Amino acid sequence: xxxxxxxxxxxxxxxxxxxxxxxxxxxxxxxxxxxxxxxxxxxxxxxxxxxxxxxxxxxxxxxxxxxxxxxxxxxxxxxxxxxxxxxxxxxxxxxxxxxxxxxxxxxxxxxxxxxxxxxxxxxxxxxxxxxxxxx
Numbered sequence: 001x002x003x004x005x006x007x008x009x010x011x012x013x014x015x016x017x018x019x020x021x022x023x024x025x026x027x028x029x030x031x032x033x034x035x036x037x038x039x040x041x042x043x044x045x046x047x048x049x050x051x052x053x054x055x056x057x058x059x060x061x062x063x064x065x066x067x068x069x070x071x072x073x074x075x076x077x078x079x080x081x082x083x084x085x086x087x088x089x090x091x092x093x094x095x096x097x098x099x100x101x102x103x104x105x106x107x108x109x110x111x112x113x114x115x116x117x118x119x120x121x122x123x124x125x126x127x128x129x130x131x132x133x134x135x
Contacts, residue, residue, distance in 0.1 A: 051070075066114070
């Protein structure tokens with residue numbers, strides 16, 4: 001046992017941070033976010049947030065949504081279905097009126113085609129262009 005040395009233990013990388021499942025958003029925080037995003041002219045973030053709340057999809061599934069998944073022609077559908085990447089189970093969700101309006105304005109603003117992704121990888125012209133990468 002004399003020849004065995006152990007490295008001194010350093011501080012854990014996650015010491016002092018909350019680990020594990022986080023508490024869900026409270027209704028008050030959801031509505032506060034929904035009202036602040038339009039005031040700041042962040043239509044992409046509002047659309048992404050609204051769609052995430054109503055669909056309860058993981059972010060990896062949200063960013064893979066295409067226009068054809070939520071639109072039929074030029075009309076945003078009231079009910080959509082998406083297969084989850086992690087579980088491979090189909091998830092059907094209802095799109096609320098306010099979310100449909102946000103989706104329609106986002107699609108018109110960005111002039112997306114039916115095969116296009118709803119949320120592109122990065123935002124050109126944003127102050128964070130080149131810094132943040134949206135998947």
